[in-house]
Amino acid sequence: MSSGVWAVIPAAGRGRRFGGELPKQYLQVAGAPLIAHALDAVLSHPAVQGAIVVIAADDPHWPGWTQRAGKPVHACIGGDERADSVLAGLQGLPREVAGDAWVLVHDAARPNLATGDLDRLLATALASGDGAILAAPVRDTLKRAGSDGAIDRTEPREQLWRALTPQLFRRDVLARALESAAAAGVAVTDEAMAIERVGGNVRLVEGREDNIKVTTPADLALVEFLLSRRADAAGAATVPKGQLAP
Ligand SMILES: Nc1ccn([C@@H]2O[C@H](COP(=O)(O)OP(=O)(O)OP(=O)(O)O)[C@@H](O)[C@H]2O)c(=O)n1
Numbered sequence: 488m489s490s491g492v493w494a495v496i497p498a499a500g501r502g503r504r505f506g507g508e509l510p511k512q513y514l515q516v517a518g519a520p521l522i523a524h525a526l527d528a529v530l531s532h533p534a535v536q537g538a539i540v541v542i543a544a545d546d547p548h549w550p551g552w553t554q555r556a557g558k559p560v561h562a563c564i565g566g567d568e569r570a571d572s573v574l575a576g577l578q579g580l581p582r583e584v585a586g587d588a589w590v591l592v593h594d595a596a597r598p599n600l601a602t603g604d605l606d607r608l609l610a611t612a613l614a615s616g617d618g619a620i621l622a623a624p625v626r627d628t629l630k631r632a633g634s635d636g637a638i639d640r641t642e643p644r645e646q647l648w649r650a651l652t653p654q655l656f657r658r659d660v661l662a663r664a665l666e667s668a669a670a671a672g673v674a675v676t677d678e679a680m681a682i683e684r685v686g687g688n689v690r691l692v693e694g695r696e697d698n699i700k701v702t703t704p705a706d707l708a709l710v711e712f713l714l715s716r717r718a719d720a721a722g723a724a725t726v727p728k729g730q731l732a733p
């Protein structure tokens with residue numbers, strides 16, 4: 488029976504808000520497609536045993552990876568909505584992955600996940616037994632728009648957080664919650680919403696604000712900078728002391 492954590496990587500989106508022909512998860516940034524950065528960020532963690540990538544039925548761009556970072560990579564077909572794709576990924580995990588195994592869901596469009604954040608997410612869930620998500624406290628003042636496009640009112644921002652990914656839950660608990668939401672016709676935009684809906688407890692783990700989801704072209708320049716800086720830092724770290732990087 489598999490005891491490690493498995494990753495479900497939803498990557499079946501069309502990138503409509505981003506635009507362009509190539510789905511954003513395949514855009515090359517800092518020498519690799521966004522999906523590769525996201526996949527490697529989770530697979531490089533010692534607690535993560537493997538991943539299943541959820542792709543669109545007609546996706547001609549999927550490279551067909553069967554392993555990365557020395558770990559198994561599976562693939563399956565997603566659905567019309569992100570929640571459908573996540574459920575397909577849970578159902579497509581290898582048979583040996585137990586029903587009570589911890590599974591993390593991480594967007595292919597979030598390439599800049601920090602190892603330390605993943606460490607703390609895993610530690611929080613394993614210590615509490617509850618599901619947990621990375622999230623960032625809201626730092627801006629929030630306005631609710633009126634029907635005329637002007638400000639209707641300012642929303643109190645205390646206790647408000649922006650949900651990020653990964654989101655970590657036990658496989659069967661999450662699958663049942665997603666199936667319940669779908670059966671009720673409730674559109675859930677993240678895994679935690681499905682769990683909340685059925686009364687589950689979900690811990691908030693503060694994550695880095697630079698764990699951004701590439702959604703529009705404006706996000707790309709920032710992600711390019713972040714990933715290039717990360718690659719430089721990794722390169723510098725592998726140069727023996729006293730020598731200059733090539
Ligand atoms: N039916 C879907 C929709 C989205 N996703 C994935 O969920 C993640 C977050 O979704 P989002 O940023 O909304 O991506 P898209 O749906 O591609 O973007 P858009 O809504 O602009 O089309 C992405 O990695 C995307 O590939 C998915 O697996 N299946």
Ligand SMILES: C[C@](O)(CO)[C@H](O)COP(=O)(O)O
Nearest residue numbers: 569594650651652676677700
């Ligand atoms: C899951 C998520 O990334 C958490 O913020 C977000 O809900 C995805 O939303 P999207 O519209 O599917 O990108």
